Amino acid sequence: MYASKIGLEIHIQLLTNSKIFCGCRAAFGDEPNTNVCPVCMGYPGVMPALNGEAMRMAYQVALALNCTPTEHTQFARKNYFYPDLPKNYQISQFGAPIGTDGYLDIEFHGKTRRVRISECHLEEDAGKMVHAGDMSLLDYNRAGTPLLEIVTEPDLEIAEEAEVLLTQLRRMVRYLAVCDGNMEEGSMRCDANVSVAPEGAPLGNKVEIKNLNSSRFVRKALAYEIDRQTDILERGGTVSVETRLWNENRDQSEPMRTKELAHDYRYFPEPDLPIVEADASFIAKLSDAQVELPQARMQRLKQVHGLGDRVVELLCDEKETADFFEAVVAEGADAGAVASWLTSDVRKLLNRFEVSLAASPLSPRRLAELLGLLQSGRIHGKIAKQTLEAVFTLDDDPERIITEKGWEQIVDPKALAELAVAVIADNPEAVAAVRAGNAKPLGFLVGEAMKRSAGRAEPRALQQALKDALSVEPLYVLDFGGAIGGERRPDGMVQPGTRKEVKELLAADPDLPDSIRFDEITLGGFLSEEISPRDWAQLVSAVRYRIEDSSSGVVISHGTDTLAYTAALLSWVFPDPQVPVVLTAAVTPEKAPELMRDAVRAALQLPPAVHVVLEDGTYPAVNLRFERVEADAARFRTWNATGLESEQWPGFALGDASADALTARFETAMRQVHIARIYPGMRSESLVRLMDAGYRAFILELYDTGTANLGHSPFGLRAAFEEARRRGVRIFCTSQQEGVVDFQSYVTGHALWREGAVPMGSLTTETAYARLVAAMVCMEDDDEAFASMEHRGSMKNE
């Protein structure tokens, strides 16, 4: 076993108006050598004059990184010759930097870590040398722009953590408005030190990696370097101390210089600048002016508004978005609604119109107004989206847009009741059928009423008006296959079957209110074990339709074998269904009548959510485990019930894709996700073959709280994990036992985490699989879907 240690040196370019030691503009992209003067060109006789703004920004970052601010900070000369360095020494700091001994907390795949910041120091940037043919050209525009170098202790373990740290730091400096954090353009730059040594041994030889100009390169280069050093050590070799350059075209690093050629920078105190006093009142003033930092803000938004981790992260990624969110909420809009609109529809429109939130025609007031219209029922979801888009194209208020466009719905109960009465009077046959107990003609009546309102009636209110006028409560029963809807052949075997008339089945039930009307929809005609992506798409589409267009509730008859998967899937795609959705399953057709009665009763009584009704009671839809204990006696149990409560697993928004489109999405998703169970003979090779075949994600069922053989033998999983990491294939880990997978308890578990395994916490394999499929179906971006598989149940609040 080897331990890796990574330390980072991050340079951020401070967004001052002028350079750090002269009055030249600190701007980028101007004509070469236009923002220069004798001072930044290093002319004879000139002297540096420190820019107070750079000083202030530097202290701000140091404070945000929890550093102890240095009271008497001093500059030093770092001597080295390079044509782009005008004075052939860089004014930097050594010994008395801006701040020391700070930290930044990060989290990767459920594991939190405190990364110590050894120091932050201020320095000047160099110019740029460009080689053109047999000439070397120099542009000094950048020379003298202020840089803050942030040096971490070697507290990071894996490449992904470095990437997380950079992302977090980028967000922080953008919040502080001291740097734009753009690695591609070089306003944030990273060098890394990597050393690998056997577990428990002292720190290994240090290799510095340079030229990491995107957070993706940082991840790739560091993973490459850890592998490279581990390989050398495994073969009995010694890692040489050197500086290596990351070659992004070849995906490998190359030696740049060895220790023997290392620079002797001959630091000494800069005599041209006085020691700068940062006294208590200066620090206090800065602390008072400090903006709320992203981590604190995320925590607050979670607590105050009860939002999920991922949503909060999306909202808080840019300060602008978080500010906007809070401004809309301050206008009185519902936080949950604002969050979901901002992170989905608004975001899409911003991308489409290639505009920032601040520059867009959407103001907090306009979004609040739009959500108000939606909430009061004056427009419905589809019109709301249409109106949002119109705000972007017309730059007008939602209220005025819907008035001018005639998009406002009829919500007045009196008007709708009149409409209902008129439709009832004109359609005696349909009305008679409904009164006879059939729910199906209800849809027809709604359609008729809608036609009369010229499509402007608010659908749910209209349905309610009709239901009230008819005194009925429609309940939908979906037959999704399984023995409950099947029948037993004369030879005793169960086959998918001719459906039973639930209405008849329940006709005699005295417990059911008279107002209940049934509508049976058969989707299945298969046994539970025969479910395909298409079937799931059909089911999801049908449930969505019934939730929107009915009703008092939806009952789904299902088989037992795959019930755990389907139940979880529905709960992920319908996190907030507005009506109860009840799944039920029986092992044999004989038990069906009784169970169906229970399910219907549950649909009338339980709160709006996805439930599972079984012979022995009602279960939540997630983490259901099918444990048949004896013939004809299905037993289900909820695994890790207590663990689940402490973890946050928010559901997804399904959207309005058609059934066909959903089928395509389910097929695509399910083609890429594979469930694998580890066992003593499992070979890495088989997982790699599956990756070759196009699988991009695995639900890997480990032992206990997340252990596996991670050895190098064919039966160890190391090769599979390495390959997965290289290809960007995700491995989400669950347990074969009722164990919470957090990788915290065993060395082997930690090793898995190091290799990139994502712990699924309390989730069972079925639930995790259903979640991943649901995420991939609901989200356009697979990376977003993968991100939603991360849970922060274990994250400590800082």
Place this chain on the structure above:
Amino acid sequence: MQADWNTVLATAETLKEYRAGVEARDKDLGAFLHFSPSISTEAENPGSASAISGLPIAIKDNLAVTDFPLTCGSRLLEHFTSPYDATAVERLKAAGASIVGKTAMDEFGMGSATDTSALSETKNPWDPNRTAGGSSGGSAAAVAAGMVPAALGSDTGGSVRQPASFCGVYGLKPTYGAVSRFGLVAYASSLDTVGVIADTPDRLEAVFSVIAGEDAKDQTSIAAFSPGKPPVAPSDLSSLRVGILQADESDEPGVREAMTCVEDVFRTAGTEVETVTLPFLEYASAVYYTIATAEAGANLARFDGIRYGERPLYAENPDELVRLSRSTGLGDEVKLRILLGTYVLRSGFHDQYYGRAQRLRARIIQDMQDLFSRFDLLVSPVFPTLAFKLGRDGLTPYQRKQADRYTTVANLAGIPALAIPTGVHDGLPAGVQITGPAGGDYALIAAAKALHQALPPAAPATYPRIWS
């Protein structure tokens, strides 16, 4: 009757006369590297408020004057013209003075006889076989030979005081930070000062009061000196407490005689006088050369031929360009000091040399503070010899560096020191320096005024005063 300095640039006629006079005198002296006086509008208006209005002033060639050369006595900058004014120069111009030329110096200020200059070696106006001193030898000779009434120099380890003393004129090394260094080509930044050389203490004061004062472009400049200060009255010598440095028998007789002469003036005036010793004096030169060369190594690194300065016509790559520019552009003494500076900062030896020198410097600062709690000023020699001979007959390089011990103390301690002429010994001017606590520049000038009355300086016979 001598003509007034303030009028020499007033008309085309006086200018012509002035130019011809200076050119004739300088042919043998080599004090100027560049001389281009022009008519001064200030000189046409004698009513101007400033004491230096219309005054022709020479500037050492390591101080930037817009559109004037800025060679620093180096081959590498032989054709370099400054695009800007040093703050001190800017202030002189603003006060109505006229910059007439740039004076010779040791290359980048590294020397004590202007003989490390790649461009001109200055002769002493008192004796053409002797040096004018250095590194501000051109400025001192220009004043002593009556070519200008005042000149700016720079003093890093004695470079204003030693040539002033060798030439028999007044030379002030101000408190560190009293005059902005912006525009002074750095040799050793923590020791460098812009100094004044003048024919009289009054003139010296007039120039100093114009250039002194805080400058935003030099954040090491101090606020204690505000421009526009009224002239100080000569000191009442009897009220001073004076320390006299114990004589060193190895110093030349002329040097010791000057010390005795000044002591006598004080004693005659009834001044409280006490002989003192400076135990650290034997380390001063070593500490000075360690710190100065360390800083010089960095300060001179910018002369790489890339952005300005002489450079080869062709180089294979940037590295070679830098190497060739420096090896052909810089002189031996400069190379020696850069190498020394690199050596003393080297990793692993940093503490042994640079670190130790800094600790000793801190001690010297402390000792001088203690000294000035007991005395108002200290009288000491400027240099162990009077103006020495040019060429091989002069001092060896090692002797010269050792000889800097008296002057370097003020630079290491950041305190003001003023070289004053005391008389002529065997045809050569002799003098002493008076040193005071930080910020005591005007007190030194007041003392110099009093001593000036007692010991009026002479002019070299071959260069009689035309203007005064």
